[in-house]
Amino acid sequence: MPIAPEYLHLVHPGIRFDAYLYGRASHDPTKRGRSVATQLHEGRQLCDQYGWPIVGVFDKDVDQSASRHRKGERADFEAMLDGIAARKCRIVVAWEASRYYRDLEAYVRLRNVCHEANVLLCYNGTVYDLSKREDRKATAMDALQAEDEAEGIRDRNLRTQRRLAESGKPAGRPPWGYVRRYDPDTGDLLDQVAHPVRAPYVIQMFKRFAAGETAYSIAAWLNSVPEAATTSGAPWDQGRVVDQLCQPAYIGRRRHRGEVIGEAKWKAIVPDELFEQVQSILARPDRRTQRDCTVRHLLAHITYCGEHGDDLPKLKVARGGSRPTYQCERLDAAIRAPRFEAYVEQAVIEWLRSPAAESAFRRDGEDAEAEAARLLAERLERQLSEARELAGTFDEETGEPRLSAMSLAAMERRLLPRLRQAQEKSAALSLPVSPLVESLLGAPDVEAVWGGLLLEQKREVIRQIVTVRLHHAHVKGAQTIRPGRITLSFVGQPGFRGGSHPGRGSSLPQQGEAGTEKG
Structure with missing residues (x-):
């Protein structure tokens, strides 16, 4: 049978009850541990009253759930179990059973380690000896009750979150900003x-x-x-x-x-x-963000090798002393970095100056199609919102919901796929011109604007407007860039693969096939 603390010395005479204190809080957004501090204050008073020396305090499980739905492990609970197993205490004290566990599995672990180490369990001002059948049964019932309370709390929270979500109201932590x-x-x-x-x-x-x-x-x-x-x-x-x-x-x-x-x-x-x-x-x-954060070269990892196709990794920069060189992994094509970068930059600036650059970003008849897709998505969203609102309101005379849960579920199954399809189509047809590219299109002095961009911004423009391919030299070690050595496929041209904007309607000849540049 459970023991009242005042009679513990009579049941176990001559034993020193070194005590562990344990506290836990499920919700503590400030991380100040005030709830845990209150629990431990009660435990200290109990230990002082009955002469149990406190040899360990476990108060770090702040803002930590004890249910089976918890997202992380309770480090202090695990440390406490290790201490009990090592027989460093004779009694464990907590405010109530739910501080130890809201999960039957955690209860069984604590019960077993206390039983094996001959350690008593104390909560709600009552002491339990887990070597006894009656105490195991009593603590198991309390553990079952604590788990059921956790499940009930979770169910209520889920319903509340769903209701808030359907009404468009905020819940949880506010987004930064x-x-x-x-x-x-x-x-x-x-x-x-x-x-x-x-x-x-x-x-x-x-x-x-x-x-x-x-x-x-x-x-x-x-x-x-x-x-x-x-x-x-x-x-x-x-x-x-x-x-x-x-x-x-x-x-x-x-x-x-x-x-x-x-x-x-x-x-x-x-x-x-x-x-x-x-x-x-x-x-x-x-x-690939891991690559971009440390990139030091204009065309590294965004240029293709024209000899082995676009499926293999893009060109990287190899250093030979102080002379960096772009090369493909099979060494089918290689070129000195300064010469290659200067050629591509000049070609990009010339293209941005041309009428073809602005015409490449015209959507022509696609604007109407994008607008139709956007309006359809809005209508579907509005219909679903109205249906969810009806499902959450009740008829004053009958008390029945104005729209049954089954009808709402059927509508969602029917309309949600159409909504996603309309949203995706609207997004695909409405990709705007990047402000970065727009700042260059038609600029009075494109070269000056380009020169003021950061390296990563230049790389982003190149991704969006041109696909660069490097072919092998006409003879090994050639220093001259002959026609066909570098091919540039701008937006709307055959071979364009880059960027976040689909190519439209440009017919400018591929640069690099139109002339020769000395190295």
């Missing part, structure tokens, strides 16, 4: 608005990426500005920047369980066109 406003009297959430300091950095983040800067350089820029610090204080890195660039919350869209399900109640920070442009760059198959 937003701040929540609460009613000062009731504490109820009022709305989510743009953060006065951080929101401008969100817009700049998107603009910089669309203009050709890498996630690596954007992270370095954000880390250099104290005002742009992350909420947690952790430094910005490439992955964190890309995560922010993928957030549909910034265009006022509500996401639930990984899917965008409709319009949000808060206002957008980023324009739709800019957001879609960034998504098209992120989705580009040849984008």
Whole structure:
């Protein structure tokens, strides 16, 4: 039978009960451990009252769930189990059973290690000897109750999250760049608005990426500005920047369980066109952020070898002393870097000056098709939103939902595939011209604008407007670039593969087949 603490010395006379204290909190967004501190205060009072020396305190499982749905392991709980197994204590004290476990598997582990080490378990001011049948049964019932409570809490949370998502209201932590406003009297959430300091950095983040800067350089820029610090204080890195660039919350869209399900109640920070442009760059198959963050050469890893096709890895730069050379992996083609880069840059500048450059980015009749796809997507989204709202309201006379769950599920199965198809078609036909490319098209002095770009921005322009291929020299070691040695396929020409913009309607002859340049 369970033992009251005041009678423990009578049941086990002459034994020193060295005690472990354990505390845990499932939700502690401030990470200050106030709930855990309160639990441990109660435990210390109990130990002091009955003369149990405290030999270990485990208070690091803050903001950690104990249910089977937890996302990580409880490091302090594991450390406590190791200490019990090593017989470093004779009793373990916690505020209640659910602090130890909300999962039967965790209960069994704690029960077994206490049994083997002859350690007593104490919670709710009661002591249990797990070598006894009655105590094992009592603690097992408490563990079952704690697990059931966790499942009930989770079910309620899921229903609440679903309801908030369907209504477009915010839930969870606000995206970086937003701040929540609460009613000062009731504490109820009022709305989510743009953060006065951080929101401008969100817009700049998107603009910089669309203009050709890498996630690596954007992270370095954000880390250099104290005002742009992350909420947690952790430094910005490439992955964190890309995560922010993928957030549909910034265009006022509500996401639930990984899917965008409709319009949000808060206002957008980023324009739709800019957001879609960034998504098209992120989705580009040849984008490799690990490479771009350290690249030092204009054409490295974005130039093809014209001798063995486009399927093998692109040209890299090999260093021979102080003379870097572009070469393919099979050594079918190689050329000195300065000569190659100067040739391509000059050809790009000449093309950007030409009428063909502007005509290459005209959409002609595709604008109407893109607009039709966008309007269809909006109608489908509106229809689904109205159906979900009906499913959440009830008829005053009958008490029945205005739209049954079965009818709603049938509508979603029918309409969601059409919605995704319309959204994808609209995005594919509406890819805007990059602001970076647009700044060069028709510029009075293209050469000066090009010269002012960063290396990574020049690389981004080249990706978007031209596919570069290098062929072998007419004789080994030739220093002259003869026609056909370098071929450039610009947007709209046969052989164009690069960039985030589909090629349209240019007929400029391929550069490199039109003349000769001395090295």
